[in-house]
Amino acid sequence: MTLEERVRRLEDRAELNDLVVAYFLASDGDDLATVGNSFTDTATFSTSGVLAGEGRDGIVAFIAAARDHMGLTIHTPHYAQFTFEGPDVAKGLVGAHLELVLGGVAVYGGVRYVDEYRRTADGWRIQTRDMRTINMAPWLEVGEAFASATPVRWPSAEPSPSDFPRKG
Template sequence: MSDLEKRVRRLEDRAEINDLVVAYFLAADGDDLDGVGESFTEDATFSSSGAQNAASRAGIVDFIRTARGYMGLTIHTPHYAHITFDGDDEASGLVGAHLELVLGGQSIYGAVRYVDRYVRDGDRWRIAARDMRTIHIAPWLEVGEAYSSETPVRWPGAAPGPTDYPRK
């Protein structure tokens, strides 16, 4: 493969991974569990703040199905995907996003970063590992107070906690 072909392939890979990031969010928001599953490898993992929630494609789909059972309308809005290639068929990513969710009957808003690992699985890219790290999240009416506090992570029904990205 020539240098030009390698460079073009890398651009195509980057575009496909970006499309994968968006497709996952659209599938999650649209309750398309098949689409959610297609986003992950068979042996993928899904974590939140470093704690594993599910392992395997089927396990992740079950985890998302259960979580969505407590949710109403959701909007996942990706803002960027910073992708670093670790080889021809592996990449790491950091995806910044905002979440607007109805969770347990309560409207919440927040910002997260997904720490991802991608692999080429056959003829397409898929997520091999995803760890959702929370910057801030709170009920809409508490966002301003929560965001400026030492405990900006306020999932409904849980004790307020620190951000996964504290200032240094």
């Protein structure tokens, strides 16, 4: 790679990191315009492999409906790994903890966002996002859930295994 290409790659990584953080802050602040602007017009958003929203407007509608059942939320990204597949396409894995109030129940857990990004005329945007749950449980059950075979315990749902089970 040339020096110019290397500098461009570093700038791209910084812009992608800023995109990830802006999405989380916008989610916590109910800033649906910024949430929507994080995605391409043809983006998809899935949860554990199940399509939840398609297109920018569909994704915003999904997130707005989900936020109607939430109280205070804190999305905390811990790392973002980006792999470039070309000058305008990248994949990402974003690890985060979520603290959410869902239907009056405070929950805590870890997730990984499996992303694909595209460079648009307006900069980098999310093309596909699949939120995969590692663990999630009401605060008072986090330890018990995390140590079990079913560490995913969303309120009003049956306990289920992790999307990232330990191999071994």
